[in-house]
Amino acid sequence: GAGVSQSPSNKVTEKGKDVELRCDPISGHTALYWYRQSLGQGLEFLIYFQGNSAPDKSGLPSDRFSAERTGGSVSTLTIQRTQQEDSAVYLCASSLDSWTRDTQYFGPGTRLTVL
Amino acid sequence: AQSVTQPDIHITVSEGASLELRCNYSYGATPYLFWYVQSPGQGLQLLLKYFSGDTLVQGIKGFEAEFKRSQSSFNLRKPSVHWSDAAEYFCAVGVRETSGSRLTFGEGTQLTVNP
Numbered sequence: 001g002a003g004v005s006q007s008p009s010n011k012v013t014e015k016g017k018d019v020e021l022r023c024d025p026i027s028g029h030t031a032l033y034w035y036r037q038s039l040g041q042g043l044e045f046l047i048y049f050q051g052n053s054a055p056d057k058s059g060l061p062s063d064r065f066s067a068e069r070t071g072g073s074v075s076t077l078t079i080q081r082t083q084q085e086d087s088a089v090y091l092c093a094s095s096l097d098s099w100t101r102d103t104q105y106f107g108p109g110t111r112l113t114v115l
Numbered sequence: 116a117q118s119v120t121q122p123d124i125h126i127t128v129s130e131g132a133s134l135e136l137r138c139n140y141s142y143g144a145t146p147y148l149f150w151y152v153q154s155p156g157q158g159l160q161l162l163l164k165y166f167s168g169d170t171l172v173q174g175i176k177g178f179e180a181e182f183k184r185s186q187s188s189f190n191l192r193k194p195s196v197h198w199s200d201a202a203e204y205f206c207a208v209g210v211r212e213t214s215g216s217r218l219t220f221g222e223g224t225q226l227t228v229n230p
Contacts, residue, residue, distance in 0.1 A: 043220035
């Protein structure tokens, strides 16, 4: 079946602009995760959704970052007033549910470049 | 807090040679351990995972890993490397918290394969 998809694959924006990154999880997966991969920081957890529960936002680096998940499926990560340090690859993953043993399947990522 | 250390940032091996990538973790409870591979421009692909039971775990593409609790290690091995194995490899520990679950990743090891 189809894997996790993300759009756009690449995004170039100017400092101060807002951006939206989209993630389509695998159908039937109730858990959805956002990670950020950047030079010097490795792979960082950002936020996690499980079904209709309140998301775990503890990894978001600042209040400029937010995410929502509509209808328990598609998720959008929004970065307001982008800064150059936001440049990174943003990875989305999904799993059957939030149980740690469930494999997280990753999308190809969105490469964000802030000029 | 949990952490994962991959001591080798970059490893170069010849095609056909054996490979061992090191991973050490720090986590207070029983760890759930994963190895992912990332090829250029691709998302993360799961190679193998350890939850419990047999400490030698077999994965895809001929990879295996051995969990050693006494050494807090989960090293990845392959007896004969192929040129297509050139990629970045990430070790991760799955953490179950009251608010949900997430993966904590190591910094990654970049593998170069010489012909």
